[in-house]
Amino acid sequence: MRAWSSPDVPILPVTGPVVRVHDTASDSLVETRPDGAARMYVCGITPYDATHMGHAATYVGFDLLNRAWRNAGHEVSYVQNVTDVDDPLLERAAKVGVDWADLALRETQLFREDMEALRVLPPAHYTGAVESIPEVVALIQRLGEAGAVYRVEDDLYFSVGADDTFGSVSRLDRDAMLAIFAERGGDPDREGKKDPLDCVLWRAERPGEPSWDSPWGPGRPGWHVECSAIALDHLGAAFDVQGGGSDLAFPHHEMSAGHAQVAHPGEPFARAYAHAGMVAYDGEKMSKSRGNLVFVSALRRSDVDPMAIRLALLRHHYRSDWEWTDDQLWDAVDTLGTWRRALALGAGAPSAPVVTAVLDALADDLDAPSAVAAVQEWVESTLGTTGLADTSDPEAAATVHRLLDAALGLSL
Known part of the structure; x- marks a missing residue:
C-alpha cells in the first residue's frame, strides 16, 4: 500500500539533543538511543470514516518524534498500518450500503490527503491488514509452535498467560483489564475460552464476510496480531517506540506485545x-x-489553512487530554498571520536562542507547547511594540522559517 507524498524538509545547521519520551510501561521519561536507524511503529486508522481531530492530534504528535529524531541526526524507519478489514469497517459498510473494500479505499485516500495537508512525514512502510495476511499466518504458526494458540469452535485464540510479562505495558490490574476488554472489542464472556482475556488471532469465515485461505480454513486476522506481524516484519523485535492513542495501551498494545514476545522470547516488542x-x-x-466529530477534510474544504489546524494541535502536549473548540482554530489563524509578518521582515531578533529552545523542548517528551511559546517570544521580540525592534540577526527570518518547518512541521 502506498503512503502519501513526503514534503521537502529543510536540514538545520545544528544537531538536536537526545530525545526523551514518556514510556507508559515504566511510567517514566526514557531516553531513546537508537541502534542504527530509529524504529517507530504507530498504529494506523480503521478506514470507515474521515480523519477527525483526535486522529490528527495523534499523528501530528508522533510526527514531532520523527522530526526530533531526524534533527538529532538519526535516520528513521517509520511503519504504520491500515486496518482495512475489521468489524467496524464491515459494520459501517453494511449500514451505508457500500462495498467494504471500496469504503476502505476511499477513506484511506482521504486520510492520505489529510496527512499530506498537515505535513505529516509519511511512513517508510504503509501496510494494510489485507496485504499482511501471509505475515499474520506465519506469526500465528510460530505462536502455535510455542503452545500459545488454541481453538474455540473454528476460531483461533492467543493464551495471554503464555507471555510472562502480560500486563506490563498498560500496568492495569486484572479487574480493570476485564472491564476495558469488553468495552474495546474483546469478548471476555465467550464460552470455551481458557482465560476471559485471551484474544482472537484468526476469525473463521462468517456468512457475508470477506475471508482468506489459511492452514486453519478461510477467515481473517484478529486486530492485535495484525500489528504484531507488520511491526516484526518491517522493524524486528525491540524497536524503539510503539505509538498510538492512549486508548490503545490496553488491549491493543498489550496484546500485540504479548504475541511478539512469545514468538521472540527474551526480547521486548518495543x-x-x-x-x-x-x-x-x-x-x-x-x-x-x-457523532461529535470535527473532520480535517471538512475544515480544509472550508478553506481553513492546514497550518492553522496543525498549530492548534501543537498548542496541546501530545499526551494531554483536551477539548477542541472553534476559538482555538481561529486564534491559530491569527497567530500565523502575526508570525508571517515577523518572518517577512527578513532581519529580526537573534535566532540562536529560539533554535535551541525549540529543539530542547521537542527533545523533552515532544513538548510542542513550549516550542510554540519560544517561537512566539521570538516573534514578539522581532516585531516589538512599534515595528522591528532588533535587527541584529539579518538571517533570523530565514533561520526561523527553516526551524518551523524542520522541527514543528509548519511551512509558512
Whole structure:
C-alpha cells in the first residue's frame, strides 16, 4: 500500500539533543538511543470514516518524534498500518450500503490527503491488514509452535498467560483489564475460552464476510496480531517506540506485545510505549458513536489553512487530554498571520536562542507547547511594540522559517 507524498524538509545547521519520551510501561521519561536507524511503529486508522481531530492530534504528535529524531541526526524507519478489514469497517459498510473494500479505499485516500495537508512525514512502510495476511499466518504458526494458540469452535485464540510479562505495558490490574476488554472489542464472556482475556488471532469465515485461505480454513486476522506481524516484519523485535492513542495501551498494545514476545522470547516488542491523549468535543471524547466529530477534510474544504489546524494541535502536549473548540482554530489563524509578518521582515531578533529552545523542548517528551511559546517570544521580540525592534540577526527570518518547518512541521 502506498503512503502519501513526503514534503521537502529543510536540514538545520545544528544537531538536536537526545530525545526523551514518556514510556507508559515504566511510567517514566526514557531516553531513546537508537541502534542504527530509529524504529517507530504507530498504529494506523480503521478506514470507515474521515480523519477527525483526535486522529490528527495523534499523528501530528508522533510526527514531532520523527522530526526530533531526524534533527538529532538519526535516520528513521517509520511503519504504520491500515486496518482495512475489521468489524467496524464491515459494520459501517453494511449500514451505508457500500462495498467494504471500496469504503476502505476511499477513506484511506482521504486520510492520505489529510496527512499530506498537515505535513505529516509519511511512513517508510504503509501496510494494510489485507496485504499482511501471509505475515499474520506465519506469526500465528510460530505462536502455535510455542503452545500459545488454541481453538474455540473454528476460531483461533492467543493464551495471554503464555507471555510472562502480560500486563506490563498498560500496568492495569486484572479487574480493570476485564472491564476495558469488553468495552474495546474483546469478548471476555465467550464460552470455551481458557482465560476471559485471551484474544482472537484468526476469525473463521462468517456468512457475508470477506475471508482468506489459511492452514486453519478461510477467515481473517484478529486486530492485535495484525500489528504484531507488520511491526516484526518491517522493524524486528525491540524497536524503539510503539505509538498510538492512549486508548490503545490496553488491549491493543498489550496484546500485540504479548504475541511478539512469545514468538521472540527474551526480547521486548518495543523499548518504549508512547501514547497520545484523547481529544474531546462538546464535552465528550470524539467518536463516531457520539457523532461529535470535527473532520480535517471538512475544515480544509472550508478553506481553513492546514497550518492553522496543525498549530492548534501543537498548542496541546501530545499526551494531554483536551477539548477542541472553534476559538482555538481561529486564534491559530491569527497567530500565523502575526508570525508571517515577523518572518517577512527578513532581519529580526537573534535566532540562536529560539533554535535551541525549540529543539530542547521537542527533545523533552515532544513538548510542542513550549516550542510554540519560544517561537512566539521570538516573534514578539522581532516585531516589538512599534515595528522591528532588533535587527541584529539579518538571517533570523530565514533561520526561523527553516526551524518551523524542520522541527514543528509548519511551512509558512
